[in-house]
Amino acid sequence: MTAVLESTGLSKRYGRRQALTDCTLSIPSGHVTGLVGPNGAGKTTLLNLAVGLLQPTSGKIEVLGGHPASTSEQLARVGFVAQDTPTYAGLSVADHLKLGAHMNPGWDTELAERRITQLGLDPSQKAGKMSGGQRAQLALTLAIAKRPELLILDEPIASLDPLARREFLQVLMEATAEQELSVVMSSHLVSDLERACDYLIVLVASRVRLAGEVDELLASHWQLTGPRCDPAALPGDWQVISASHTDRQSTLLVRTSSPVADPTWAADHIGLEDLVLAYMSQSAPQRAEAAKPSMEARQ
């Protein structure tokens, strides 16, 4: 299976600030990939590198086997909805569709018009007068109707209300099913991606913490509760992601490929949101208590 996005030692630095550090990834095709991390973790940097809006400071990135934005053919294969879903305020919905038709050889007029009708958008309305949700839908329509092989979305739903979020994701899911698209989308809210994604990347403080298929991740992580233990005495194939201890009891999140057979531990599966939070707080233990509320807050 070919990779839609493959990076080796990818790094990006703005002056003295390291936005992305030594990122090595290989996202297989045919997935809806969620890129999760707190604000400022480097999600936008990674996605902008993938669409060629940024050049890496060091390392390599290939998208669908090509160099990002190197040729018009490469541009045609990747659809991108940028953060805050920019559209031309002075142009109408119909103008945006014409823009797409004129600037993309693979443009699917029928698809674009059908989506606009389904969404109930008025073709003569100017984008500047539409709601954030409608603008996001318009930007998504533009990106889908150019018939890309890979669709990259940078926090597309961050500014939308819950109803618009659901609608947006629904449209996205229909499109991926119909068109056999691969999708990479970022969000700082795990709950947004939980329903949509089957591949997950957790990015924290400019580094990749976790990457893999959601099912595998959920199957290989266990929430263990048992009598207080010595961390050094745990089995060698257990990777302890987080541990908390009281006087009598230890609670662990471990990653292991083999089932937990030891009856001293009560083993539970863990939800995706808790899993991601555990990885995020791993980087900054002192922030563990505050991690959850700040994750929900839009900054």
Place this chain on the structure above:
Amino acid sequence: MIWLTWRQFRAQTIVTAAFLAALAVTLLVTGLSLAHLYDSSGLATCHGPGSCGPLASSFINQVKGGLSEKVFYAGIYIVYAAPAIIGMFWGAPLIAREIEAGTFRLAWNQSVSRSRWVAVKLGLIGLAAMVTAELLALMTSWWASPVYQAAAAARSDSLSIARIAPPLFGAQGIAPIGYAAFAFTLGVTAGLLIRRTIPAMAVTLAGFALVPFAWPSWVRPHLISPLRESMPFSTARLDEVMIGAGNQMIVGDTASKPGAWILTNQAVKPDGQPFTGPPTQACLDRGVQACNAAIGRLHLRQVITYQPASRFWAFQWYETAIFLVLAVALAAFCAWWIRRRRLT
């Protein structure tokens, strides 16, 4: 890409076309009455400065003071202002607004390379800028042609209408094409580097406003070596006599070069040094005639450097070429910046 460029530029096109049409009507109406005045002045059929001179003077006097004089100068102002306005309102927002609104991220992820995006935008709107400026120059020059013809027919020092001298030079011929291309690319570059529309517009205006002042003073006179002419100082053409503090005296003759751009005009002593005094006694305490006679006895010479009227088109080509080269350099810089640098 061409469609998008046109669609984003549509409002400006309509405003500009409406302005050009309104100006054309105004110039046509007033220009026809000026042409009629010229036809009835007899200038078209006169021969030689002897008979044409008085006719031209009378024609020019009729033009002066009336509506026609206002239109004449307004035309020059418009041709000078057009490149600055184009640079501010077409050039500066072209990329700055895309950066401000983040829409470049939308545009650059269609199946059109960034190089093509910038080439089409700069090419098409730059072309529109040049065509607009040249239309304005042609329209106002057509309107003013009777005035220039009368001045040429008179060949007189008193009708000092020199097309090669500033400010008339820059409002005619093909030079406005160069100015418009330069001002437009200057605006685009300012917008690209400053990344905000309003400051970029201000910088464009300030940058381009220097051109009509600095360029004719410091650069244009030296594009072709000026001619130099030395002749006996004649009190018959005496234009100024100034006696100042510190034993200074300055005298000057009218430069007798109709239609030429006079760069320097000096009275020099027989040894070649500029005459700066001391004042002749006669000019201090006797009458004008005695003063003139005393100046005559100094055996001064009048030395002028000038660009003759015949070099008008040579200067036009040089000027246009220089500003077009500057414009191409700025456009190439913009293209390089957009290809190589980040905007996010």
